[in-house]
Amino acid sequence: MRLETVAVIGGGAWGTALAQAAAMAGRSVALVVRTNRQAEAINATHMNEAALPGQVLSGRIVAMSQLAQADIIVLAVPAQSTRTLLNDLDPALLAGKPVVLSAKGLETGTLARQSEILRDMAPEALGFVLSGPSFAVDVAAGRPTAVTLAGDDASETSALALALAGPSFRPYAADDRIGVEIAGALKNVYALACGAVEGANLGASARAALIARGYAEMARMVTAMGGSAHTLTGLAGLGDLALTCTSVQSRNYQFGMALGAGRQTAEVLASGAKLAEGVATAPVAAALAKSLNVDAPLIDAVDAVVAGTSDIASIVAGLMSRPLKREI
Numbered sequence: 001m002r003l004e005t006v007a008v009i010g011g012g013a014w015g016t017a018l019a020q021a022a023a024m025a026g027r028s029v030a031l032v033v034r035t036n037r038q039a040e041a042i043n044a045t046h047m048n049e050a051a052l053p054g055q056v057l058s059g060r061i062v063a064m065s066q067l068a069q070a071d072i073i074v075l076a077v078p079a080q081s082t083r084t085l086l087n088d089l090d091p092a093l094l095a096g097k098p099v100v101l102s103a104k105g106l107e108t109g110t111l112a113r114q115s116e117i118l119r120d121m122a123p124e125a126l127g128f129v130l131s132g133p134s135f136a137v138d139v140a141a142g143r144p145t146a147v148t149l150a151g152d153d154a155s156e157t158s159a160l161a162l163a164l165a166g167p168s169f170r171p172y173a174a175d176d177r178i179g180v181e182i183a184g185a186l187k188n189v190y191a192l193a194c195g196a197v198e199g200a201n202l203g204a205s206a207r208a209a210l211i212a213r214g215y216a217e218m219a220r221m222v223t224a225m226g227g228s229a230h231t232l233t234g235l236a237g238l239g240d241l242a243l244t245c246t247s248v249q250s251r252n253y254q255f256g257m258a259l260g261a262g263r264q265t266a267e268v269l270a271s272g273a274k275l276a277e278g279v280a281t282a283p284v285a286a287a288l289a290k291s292l293n294v295d296a297p298l299i300d301a302v303d304a305v306v307a308g309t310s311d312i313a314s315i316v317a318g319l320m321s322r323p324l325k326r327e328i
Ligand SMILES: NC(=O)C1=CN([C@@H]2O[C@H](COP(=O)(O)OP(=O)(O)OC[C@H]3O[C@@H](n4cnc5c(N)ncnc54)[C@H](O)[C@@H]3O)[C@@H](O)[C@H]2O)C=CC1
Pocket: 009, 010, 011, 012, 013, 014, 015, 033, 034, 051, 076, 077, 078, 079, 081, 084, 085, 102, 103, 104, 105, 134, 135, 136, 137, 275, 277
């Protein structure tokens, strides 16, 4: 596998940060954005002001508006946009190439994981999943970050991890794609819940309980889907829960705070909220849990709050009056 050049598709915060990480790893990077105008502005200023204000980008990054040949392709668009994006691409550019899926979410309607969408749309591509605690601003600024990179073939995954690793970006190779994808998608749902706890002033103890019970619920989901609960001890599970469920920097946490303060989803979206993947993923995760017969009271609670069919006070009362049971 030749692993010299990288194309990152998606000129938002995460695509720009991953382009920067790949450049710091010594790769030549194409950052594929939506319009020529955007590409020209990025190339002229070596910045992507709309996505990561103030961050100077490596000279190894060249922005463009069309995907050209690259050894590694990274997809960094919202989870709900991945299928449309792949539909618009020439599958020949992906055939036999490592395609790194970095969106954290489950698809509305199909309940699909990102790697299932890739398998549908570009079956010849080699799918890898990147997840873990990593705010775009930290990665782009070269602050120390560790993530999980999961793929089917151990030696290919390690080679890809090496090609993307830099002085401040450390991918750990793993083989449980299902566990990593479910962890990445569900942590956003729990981050909404934890933000709501803060927005409703329910206290740090409630938030910690939610993280621990969310972890247990996540383990039930991963196991039911054929992944390994052990994966959740790593960066994509515990690592990303620890980050996103406790930090106001998280967009999902911020969105949750607004819900906790009593605002409705439509109102928060209309106010120009940043992308919060958990909003679309919560109903999908609830449907998935139902189809797998997994007890998922926290996912159901977030789904109800996002849909506006219940309020925080009723949700809390309902959760606290569930029958007592053994912890494990
Ligand atoms: N921002 C972060 O710190 C992190 C984000 N992620 C994940 O990365 C994914 C993307 O998030 P962000 O970049 O932060 O969001 P963003 O809102 O900053 O950017 C999304 C970008 O995708 C582009 N886009 C949407 N549909 C497209 C299409 N069909 N074709 C081409 N481009 C398209 C938009 O124009 C926009 O530039 C999400 O799933 C998120 O969970 C993962 C780790 C960290």
